[in-house]
Amino acid sequence: MxxxxxxxxxxxxxxxxxxxxxxxxxxxxxxxxxxxxxxxxxxxxxxxxxxxxxxxxxxxxxxxxxxxxxxxxxxxxxxxxxxxxxxxxxxxxxxxRRAKTADDTTFGEFADALLHSIKSGFKGKNTHADWKRDLEVRCKPIRGKRISEIATPDVLAIISPMWLTKNRTARETRSRIERVLSAAKAKGLRSGENPAMWRGNLKELLPKAKKTKRHHAAAPYKSMPGIVRALQERHQSANTPVNYAAEFIILTAVRTGEARFMRVREIDLIEKLWTIPAERMKTEDDPEGTDFEVPLCDRAVAILRTVIPDDASPDAYVFAGQWSKDHMKPLGHNAVLHALKAVYPAITTHGCRSSFRDWAGDETRFARDIAEMALAHKVGDDTELAYRRGNALKKRTQLMEAWGRYVANASNVIALPSSASRR
Missing domain, CATH: 3.30.160.390 (Integrase, DNA-binding domain)
Known part of the structure; x- marks a missing residue:
């Protein structure tokens, strides 16, 4: 041939x-x-x-x-x-050719190229700067090393020194290294497992870091009446469900998600009671979830009568989204937060619960357990909770009525339970 x-x-x-x-x-x-x-x-x-x-x-x-x-x-x-x-x-x-390229490409070269290619997808204004800092400063020890040779000890050398003292920074850096190495593998510049992978790898080699408890920004409880009045003024100029929802959350001291997903069928306006289903009450305190009854003060009932249409379906959301005329879509995730910050910038929705708890501890004689139970925090074992549930609801009703009067500024005198009702 x-x-x-x-x-x-x-x-x-x-x-x-x-x-x-x-x-x-x-x-x-x-x-x-x-x-x-x-x-x-x-x-x-x-x-x-x-x-x-x-x-x-x-x-x-x-x-x-x-x-x-x-x-x-x-x-x-x-x-x-x-x-x-x-x-x-x-x-x-x-x-x-790929093998030769892998031999010649350093971690720094590839990381810089990757960052340039993905930066257009970043949403946060500081995201690019954060990535650049981690890949250039924190990853400096491996920037000159061939990307095909990066191994678990190299990643550990970067992460370990800050794992217990700057855990969030360490976790973010690890995640970004993992992203770079995964992209390198997709380009044919690496093979095998990712040495920055968490499960089955670094998780087994690093000590368990203590979780730092987040403290949500809370307004001093003495500012709450003013915040409520400001929300009510916004009702007059903009009669929107979100302002009512913000005031309702303050009055009931519930979590934002519990109020956002409240449906009409959960409300008993005659008994002035809202029953939150167990599936929405799963928390760290109560991972299994149980129905939770929320006593409603007069103002909370008035808000519900205002926002629930007369012909509302039992499945309709009480606080509907802006464009949901049939009440079949709830308020957006950050809608209530924005409404609160419009009248008091230094506050979060969860901070409203903290304000209520501070008021209950400083200004009333209600037992600590009653205040904690009003926040749906688990107090005592299941047997104890079952035994005292009925009496606790009565005391919680008194507590929430007193809180409603306080934030409404109807009286400077806070109703205190008698010594008999505290027993």
Whole structure:
């Protein structure tokens, strides 16, 4: 079988041809010219992969042309000869190129390129700066190392020193290293497990860090009457469910999600009682979840009568989203928070619960357990809770009525339970 002819093209022809298509120089080497006035000129090498016989193509670089720089015909022939040599040795030129690239690419080079390619998807205004700081400063010890050689000890050397003292920073840095190494594997620059992976890897090697309890911003309870009045003024100018929801959450001291997803069927306006289903009451204090009854003061009842349409379905949400005329979509996640911050910037919805708890402890004689139970915190074991549930509801009703009067500023005198009711 005759060998395929080599060197079909002349140097002049290779630099002046403008006809779109592939022009063969023989032996698998082609000059590929794209269509268009400024068609791209590229040297490519076509071959069949060893073992599979599949047709494959590898780019060798831009081709030199009349008005642009690039590989000359002689340079392209040298690269094609290297590819033929690899094929003669049973190697795939594409696989060999990837291996060489992996050998040469450092963690820093690849991390910088990745950051540049993904930064357009960042939403936070500081996200890019945070990534850049972690990849350039905290990852400095591995930036010059080949990305194919990064191993678990390298990642541990970065994460361990700050794991117990700056745990959040350590976790974010670890996550970003993992992202870089995963992308490198997808590019064929790495193989095997990701050394920055948490489960089954770093989780087993790092000590368990103590969780720091988050303290939500709370307004001083003496400011709550003013906050409620400000919300009521907003009702007058903008009669929106979100302002009513914010006031209702203050009056009941419930969590935002419990109020957002409250349905009409859960309300008993005659008994002035709201029963939150067990599935919505699963918390760290009560992982199994139990129905929770919330006593409603007069103002809370008045709010519900205002926001619930007369023809509302039992499944309708009490506090509907802005565009939900049929009340079948709840308020958005941050809607109530924005309403509160509009009248008192230094507050969170959870902080309202803290304000209530501070008031109950400082200004009333209700037992600590009653205040904790009003917040749906588990107090005592299941037997004790079952025994005292009825009496606790009565005392919680008195507590919530007193809180309602306080925030309404109806009286400067706070009703205190008698010594008999405290027993």
């Amino acid at each position: 005759a060998k395929r002819q080599l060197h079909k093209l002349s140097s002049r022809a290779a630099e002046t041809i403008t006809t779109p298509g592939r022009h063969s120089d023989g032996g698998g080497l082609y000059l590929a010219i794209e269509t268009g006035t400024h068609g791209r000129r590229q040297w490519v090498f076509l071959y069949r992969a060893p073992g599979t016989g599949k047709r494959r193509e590898i780019g060798l670089g831009a081709a030199k042309g009349p008005s642009r720089d690039g590989l000359s015909l002689a340079q392209a022939r040298l690269k094609a000869a290297e590819a033929r040599k690899a094929l003669a040795e049973g190697k795939d030129p594409i696989v060999e």
